Amino acid sequence: MQKAVIIDDERLARNELKKLLLEFPEIEVIGEAANAAEGLEKIESLSPDLIFLDIQMPGKTGFDMLTELDSAPHVIFTTAYDEYALKAFEVNALDYLMKPVEPKRLADALQKLQQAEEKEMAAAMAGINRGMLTELDQVFVKDGERCWFVKLGEVRLFESVGNYAKVFFSTHKPLILKSLNALEERLDEKVFFRANRKHIVNLRMIEKIEPYFNGGLLLELHGGEKIEVSRRQAVKFKEMMSL
Amino acid sequence: MYFSLVTFRDRFEQGGKKEYLVSLCIYFVVGIIVTHLLRLILMRANWSKLSFNKTAAIFIVGVAATGTAFFYMDNIIEHNSGYSYDKFVNKQRLAKAEKMEQQYGLSNSLYYADPALAKDSTTAKAITDIKKATTWYRNDKGEWKREDKTVTISIFYNLLLIAIWLLIYILYHYIEKNRNNQIDRLKLETTVKELELKTIKSHINPHFIFNSLNSIRALVDENPERARKAITELSNILRSSMQAEKSETVPLEKELDIVKDYLALEHMRFEERLQVVLDIDEDTLQQPVPPMMLQTLVENAIKHGISKQINGGTVRVVADFKDDHLELLVQNTGQLSDNINTSGFGIKSTEDRLNLMYQGKAAFEIKNIDGNMVQSKVIMPVTL
Numbered sequence: 334m335q336k337a338v339i340i341d342d343e344r345l346a347r348n349e350l351k352k353l354l355l356e357f358p359e360i361e362v363i364g365e366a367a368n369a370a371e372g373l374e375k376i377e378s379l380s381p382d383l384i385f386l387d388i389q390m391p392g393k394t395g396f397d398m399l400t401e402l403d404s405a406p407h408v409i410f411t412t413a414y415d416e417y418a419l420k421a422f423e424v425n426a427l428d429y430l431m432k433p434v435e436p437k438r439l440a441d442a443l444q445k446l447q448q449a450e451e452k453e454m455a456a457a458m459a460g461i462n463r464g465m466l467t468e469l470d471q472v473f474v475k476d477g478e479r480c481w482f483v484k485l486g487e488v489r490l491f492e493s494v495g496n497y498a499k500v501f502f503s504t505h506k507p508l509i510l511k512s513l514n515a516l517e518e519r520l521d522e523k524v525f526f527r528a529n530r531k532h533i534v535n536l537r538m539i540e541k542i543e544p545y546f547n548g549g550l551l552l553e554l555h556g557g558e559k560i561e562v563s564r565r566q567a568v569k570f571k572e573m574m575s576l
Numbered sequence: 577m578y579f580s581l582v583t584f585r586d587r588f589e590q591g592g593k594k595e596y597l598v599s600l601c602i603y604f605v606v607g608i609i610v611t612h613l614l615r616l617i618l619m620r621a622n623w624s625k626l627s628f629n630k631t632a633a634i635f636i637v638g639v640a641a642t643g644t645a646f647f648y649m650d651n652i653i654e655h656n657s658g659y660s661y662d663k664f665v666n667k668q669r670l671a672k673a674e675k676m677e678q679q680y681g682l683s684n685s686l687y688y689a690d691p692a693l694a695k696d697s698t699t700a701k702a703i704t705d706i707k708k709a710t711t712w713y714r715n716d717k718g719e720w721k722r723e724d725k726t727v728t729i730s731i732f733y734n735l736l737l738i739a740i741w742l743l744i745y746i747l748y749h750y751i752e753k754n755r756n757n758q759i760d761r762l763k764l765e766t767t768v769k770e771l772e773l774k775t776i777k778s779h780i781n782p783h784f785i786f787n788s789l790n791s792i793r794a795l796v797d798e799n800p801e802r803a804r805k806a807i808t809e810l811s812n813i814l815r816s817s818m819q820a821e822k823s824e825t826v827p828l829e830k831e832l833d834i835v836k837d838y839l840a841l842e843h844m845r846f847e848e849r850l851q852v853v854l855d856i857d858e859d860t861l862q863q864p865v866p867p868m869m870l871q872t873l874v875e876n877a878i879k880h881g882i883s884k885q886i887n888g889g890t891v892r893v894v895a896d897f898k899d900d901h902l903e904l905l906v907q908n909t910g911q912l913s914d915n916i917n918t919s920g921f922g923i924k925s926t927e928d929r930l931n932l933m934y935q936g937k938a939a940f941e942i943k944n945i946d947g948n949m950v951q952s953k954v955i956m957p958v959t960l
Contacts, residue, residue: 342883343787343845349794368886389783391886413786432790 335450338379339365340372340395341387341411346432350385350411353439360443369393373401383407383446385430396480399473400509403519404466405482407449408473409442466519468537474500476507486524489538489554491516493531501556526570528552528562536573592668598659606650611741614642618745631746639742643735650734666711670720673712676705688714771928780817781875785810788841795844806844809837817868824933825864828895828902832856834871835893842878849888850878860895863902864959866929873906873952876922881908881950897958904954912944930956 337360339347347365354360364379366372368390376384386408388395399405410429428442453469468486475481483502490501493513499506517527528534534552541553550562550570562570621634654660677683680702687693687703707713711722788810795803816834832854839852870893877891889909896903923942930938938956945951 343791344847345791345794345798345845346787348798349790352794352797370886389883391884391888413790414782432786433793434790 335360335382335446336363336379337361337383337385338363338372338375338381339385340367340369340375340390340398341365341385342367342390343387346387346411349432350434353434353436356436357440357443359447369395369398372398376402376406381406382450383409385409385411388412396473396475400475402473403511404470405473407446408482409446467521468524472500472509474507474509476505479507481505481507485520486535486537489535489556490558490560491525491533501554501558526566526573528560528566528570530563532560534560592661592664595659595661595664598657599654599661602653602657603650606653607646607737610642610646610649611738614638614738614742615745635742635746639735639739642742643738644731646734646738647731666722669710670712673706673710673720676702676709680706686718688716688718768932771925780813781879783879784842784875785814787845791841791845802844806841809841812837813841813871820867823867826867827861828863828865828870829861831865831867831870832861832893832895834868835874838871838874839891842882846878846882846888849885850882851888851890853890853892855892855894855896857896860897860902865902865904865956866933869926869929869954870904870906872922872926873904873954877906877908877950877952880913881910885909898955900958901955902958904956905951907945907949907951909948910950911948912942912950926954930954 337354339350339362341347341350344367347367351362351365354362360383363381364375366375369392372384372386375381384406386395386398388410389412395410399408408428411432411434412429413432428445430438430442466485469484471482471484473480474483481502483500487502488500491513492499492501492506494508496510496512497508498511498513498516499508513527513531513533517525517533520533524536525533526536534554538555539552540555543551543553545551545561548564548567550567552560552562554560618634618638626634651662655663674683680699682699682702685693685699687696687699693699703713707723711724712720713723715721788806792803792806792810795806813834816830836854839850843850843852874891874893882889882891890907891909892905892907894903894905894907923940927940930940934956938954940952940954942950942952
């Protein structure tokens with residue numbers, strides 16, 4: 334059973350989707366919201382597995398709402414007709430439905446979701462750390478016109494830029510509105526290591542380790558980034574690695 | 577350089593090849609310089625934009641001035657160059673004249689000083705023959721003189737040359753201009769067509785159509801009566817958007833029917849978030865208006881105004897006469913954002929349509945008014 338929240342500014346659109354979802358007993362609609370602010374509230378209080386999200390809404394758009402979440406649940410976008418929004422997606426990164434929704438397309442989207450879920454369940458059985466973000470959690474990142482869902486495991490590095498953090502993954506490095514300290518609290522410390530005041534690195538993405546001045550270390554990541562580990566953190570790093 | 581052109585046949589019989597070639601070169605160089613000067617002046621004067629009469633006047637003055645300048649410049653340069661073919665030929669002719677004088681047995685006679693002798697028929701004939709053959713004659717003091725008719729002929733030839741050249745130049749540019757005009761007109765026509773098509777297409781926003789259909793599907797169970805009505809409303813809008821390109825204007829009443837259907841559908845989507853106020857002067861109902869124009873404004877009021885407000889707002893449509901004009905107002909809750917100003921397609925296409933149809937007698941403006949409202953206003957002439 335999956336818990337779902339529908340976020341759409343039109344009551345009739347929400348009703349129509351609920352009606353369609355009656356055909357799928359594995360999905361339970363536990364809440365609805367009429368705009369991004371309500372949506373955020375519902376997601377935080379109900380922590381659904383899945384949200385159906387309209388893109389064009391009064392106040393904030395669906396995209397804007399997602400960027401404010403620490404960790405995005407599974408998202409199926411619903412939109413009537415919005416070429417710009419659809420262009421913004423990194424293709425195949427996520428699923429979207431066109432309103433009026435075709436029941437067959439809905440079934441496909443839900444099935445795809447279930448497959449992804451099963452894979453994650455198997456992987457997540459190993460280490461369960463409630464409240465912490467694991468490598469399997471995804472964040473929604475928007476940089477100008479482009480959007481991505483990024484699995485934390487794919488992130489090599491977080492770099493502090495004022496109140497923002499720059500997220501390094503594949504060839505991209507967009508900004509997210511989160512401080513490095515806030516991120517550090519939520520990230521799994523077994524995977525993500527605070528190398529210095531400005532950087533959090535993914536330990537699985539380290540290519541090379543070299544000694545550095547003052548008893549520090551220099552880490553080279555898969556993407557070629559070179560990150561200095563301060564002396565204090567280097568001690569901690571060696572402790573962790575020696576285990 | 578008249579001689580170089582009229583004495584082709586016998587040009588080298590008496591030598592002077594070098595003089596001939598140098599003079600010919602000078603002739604062509606001066607010709608090119610002079611005609612280019614004329615061209616420069618013509619281009620400065622922007623002749624292609626002048627009337628036919630003015631062009632004709634410029635043509636005559638230009639030919640006269642350039643032809644004369646051509647002749648004198650050429651002459652001065654040739655004479656100073658030391659290679660004047662004219663001088664060379666004249667010298668030869670003088671020699672010939674002296675020889676002829678001998679042949680006629682006049683060389684020892686002072687015939688030129690004695691009018692009686694000069695009138696003698698054989699002497700007079702000899703003088704005329706010599707003059708004809710060589711252009712040279714003696715004045716009454718015995719000095720050789722030339723009867724130079726060639727100056728006028730020469731100027732005439734130069735004028736003719738320049739005239740032909742200028743005629744070709746003007747004709748060429750005339751044809752070129754005409755062709756360019758045609759191309760420009762074709763381009764303009766395509767742009768207008770494109771614009772028209774875009775306007776028609778933009779009349780009904782696909783986002784609106786699909787959202788409406790989605791709402792209707794939800795209503796089929798919830799409120800079948802309303803769903804049936806909504807289908808009629810949507811059909812009306814689609815039909816009139818397809819017919820919009822067929823007629824220049826429609827009565828305001830017809831346009832308002834579409835606006836009402838449109839607002840009814842949007843009300844179905846937004847429910848209590850959309851309040852509608854219509855404020856229509858009955859007398860304006862028969863006034864002709866461009867089809868789908870008011871509708872576009874109302875659609876923008878919803879798209880940029882109401883749909884962005886979490887708590888929704890009001891759309892107010894006003895039609896009234898004001899100072900001999902028909903005034904249409906669409907007001908909506910919201911604020912104009914700075915970056916969308918005037919560059920938006922809806923605004924631009926409305927302005928373009930009004931300009932095309934009423935040639936500056938109609939006006940459009942959009943601005944913030946009191947109480948968190950945006951107002952778009954169209955003023956157009958009243959038709960009696």
